[in-house]
Amino acid sequence: MRNQKGSVLIISLVFISALAVLGASFLKISITDAKNAQRQMDQQRAFFLSEAGIQRASWLIKQDSGGSLKAYTSDPYLETFQLQGNGAALNSLESENINISILYTGNDIYQVGATAQVNGVTKTLSALNERYSPGKVFDYAYFINNWGWFYASIITAYGDVRSNGRFDFKYGPTVNSEIYAGYEVGINGSIYGYGSQTEYQYPDSDGLEMPNLNDLSYYENVATSKSGSIIINGLTLVNGVLGDDGGENENLVLIGTVTDPIEINGTVVIRGDVIVSGYITGQGTIYAGRNLYVPNNVIYVDGPATTKPTYPSGSPPDDSVIKTWVTDNKDKDLVGFAATENIVLGDYTKSSNQWIFNSYLYGMGDEDVGEDGIPGTSDTGEGDGVFTAQYEDLDGDGVKDNNYTSATLQTQVALSSFANLPSGMINYADIANNSETTLPDGNKIISGVYYTNHAMTGMLEGSTNVRGSIISKDEAIGINAMLTLDYDWRMHSKYTTGQNKLIDVGLPFSKEIETLRWWEN
């Protein structure tokens, strides 16, 4: 029994010392683990603080309305701050120093940096921020905030198409492009072109932010400071802004001919309605404070040699093919049109072929659309008769917009009260023509990038070639002959943003600061 007891004791001792050894090594492991965990936590904390630094740098750029940060082109602007600000720190992180730097690299691009240290662990982040870069909506031949719809076999699109709501196709259109929709891509019957392949269709895509033109003051500052202008036959019709000086007529008619085209140079703002027709040349963007009217053709005098890059059948063109086309044509005519209210195509006063306005346009525009900002989705707040400005004031004008009416289409003053109206023109029909017949081939050409955060609408009775983009919140365009959309790739953000941008015509921006890229040093 004793022996037995002794052996039990020995065994116990051995067991206890074994436990002690094990315990010591467990202790070692857990101390190392804890050290690793602490280090990881410090890394995360330092990362978080640096990220806060990048955000503060972006905020400083946004606040810099006078552009004083643009002076820091060789030595960066430096600042050290703490999250606690002027108050007391709520935890140890809030009293850590965050060092930020801002270096202006030209073309409204800033390189920002931020460094923070927690318990000897340092993290440095950098980002390239562009101010006022053109909205991503310009990457598309057709972009609609609410509901994209191609309902005709006579529609052919070259260039990507997108909607923040549904995108519906009916009666067999041809879509040589990628298709993006915030909800469903609805295909009723067949569609043709490589967009018919599901690999080029992207339902449930993130919504793209629309530029908001409710406040044109930024664009007016650009127009004035860079002396944007519109000249016809040696006569300067717009010098910066039209309608800002006492007695200046804010409504303007622009009609260009082959010999005396509309010459545009940079950004110009016309505070009222503007009617644009005929031949146009130069590079720039025309902002209208109310409606833009496109009663006829808009034709580049010196446009790209071909209307688009060569599209192979069954797939998109290669990036290199597109880039060559863009580079070859970067100095050719290129005009953006941006309207605070609506863009009206053709002759809206014509009594025939008005079905489109009654059945579609007049059923759109109401802002009681719910939290998602898109009509017809039955989400929270949609159609409840309550206007929640926080998410339903889509155009930011502070009041609830209702459905469009005939007043939406009409000029704000009689045509006879517009500046630069040619003599002999009395009624809108004297200028407008739904089916262009003056061109040798009888086709209608609408060149340019057309943007409105309200409706783009009208009637196109002749075969029409849009050479650019149609971008709007609502779209109600009637067609009864071929409509071909040729995206102008020179407008793509690949070529209009960043340090190596090729093109700058002053298109509207969506976000004041766009991060082009960011990295950890």
Ligand SMILES: [Ca+2]
């Ligand atoms: Ca003026």
Ligand SMILES: [Ca+2]
């Ligand atoms: Ca909705």
Ligand SMILES: [Ca+2]
């Ligand atoms: Ca509502």
Ligand SMILES: [Ca+2]
């Ligand atoms: Ca509103």
